[in-house]
Amino acid sequence: xxxxEQDPGPFNVPEGATVAFNCTYSNSASxxxxxxxxxxxxxxxxxxxxxxxxxxxxxxxAQLNRASQYISLxxxxxxxxxxxxxxxxxxxxxxxxxxxxxxxxxxxxxxxP
Amino acid sequence: EAQVTQNPRYLITVTGKKLTVTCSQNMNHExxxxxxxDPGLGLRQIYYSMxxxxxxxxDVPEGYKVSRKEKRNFPLILxxxxxxxxxxxxxxxxxxxxxxxxxxxFGPGTRLTVT
Numbered sequence: 001x002x003x004x005e006q007d008p009g010p011f012n013v014p015e016g017a018t019v020a021f022n023c024t025y026s027n028s029a030s031x032x033x034x035x036x037x038x039x040x041x042x043x044x045x046x047x048x049x050x051x052x053x054x055x056x057x058x059x060x061x062a063q064l065n066r067a068s069q070y071i072s073l074x075x076x077x078x079x080x081x082x083x084x085x086x087x088x089x090x091x092x093x094x095x096x097x098x099x100x101x102x103x104x105x106x107x108x109x110x111x112x113p
Numbered sequence: 114e115a116q117v118t119q120n121p122r123y124l125i126t127v128t129g130k131k132l133t134v135t136c137s138q139n140m141n142h143e144x145x146x147x148x149x150x151d152p153g154l155g156l157r158q159i160y161y162s163m164x165x166x167x168x169x170x171x172d173v174p175e176g177y178k179v180s181r182k183e184k185r186n187f188p189l190i191l192x193x194x195x196x197x198x199x200x201x202x203x204x205x206x207x208x209x210x211x212x213x214x215x216x217x218x219f220g221p222g223t224r225l226t227v228t
Contacts, residue, residue, distance in 0.1 A: 103155050
C-alpha cells in the first residue's frame with residue numbers, strides 16, 4: 001500500500017461546480033498535512049496547510065480526519081484557473097524522520113466552460 | 114525576491130558522466146530537499162537536509178549524493194548517471210523545526226535526460 005494515496009482522476013467539471021478530492025495516508029504518526037497545486041511543467045506551490053480543526057481559504061476548504069487517516073480538499077464555485085494537479089503532502093515525524101515528506105501522485109482537475 | 118534557483122534548467126547527458134545540479138535559496142531556510150517527478154509516480158523525495166552538515170535519505174536515494182556545506186546551497190550529485198535517472202528534478206526549501214515542516218518553496222525544476 002502506498003504511504004499517501006490519491007485518486008489520480010482526471011476530474012472534469014464545469015465552471016461553478018463543487019469538487020472534492022480525498023487523500024489517504026498510512027502512517028498514523030504523520031504530523032503535518034498540506035495541499036499543493038502544480039500547473040503543467042511548473043513547480044508545486046502551497047495551496048493550504050491542513051489543520052485538525054479544518055480550515056478554509058476563500059473557495060477552498062481542507063479537512064483532516066486522523067481517525068480514518070485521510071485529508072480532503074473541497075473547491076467551491078470552480079474557476080477555469082483552478083485547472084491544475086493537486087498534490088496531497090504528508091510529513092511523517094518520528095525518530096530521525098522528522099524531515100521526510102511524502103507526496104501523493106496528484107489529482108488532475110480540469111475545469112471547462 | 115525570495116526564491117529557490119536551480120541550474121541547469123535542462124540537461125542532456127550520457128550514461129556515466131558525472132554531473133551536479135545546483136540549488137540555492139536566499140531565504141535563510143534551514144530545511145532543503147531534492148525530489149524527482151516521474152509520470153504516474155508523482156514527486157518522490159531523494160534526500161533532505163535539516164541544516165548545515167545534516168543530510169538524510171528520502172525514499173529514492175540510490176544513485177544520488179548531496180552535500181550541505183553552506184545553509185543556502187544544496188547540490189545534487191549524480192556520480193554515474195543512468196537512463197533510469199531521466200526525470201524532472203525539483204529542489205525545495207522551508208523553515209522548519211523538529212517534527213514540523215512549513216511551506217516548501219520549490220525551484221523551477223531541472224529536466225534531465227540521460228542517454
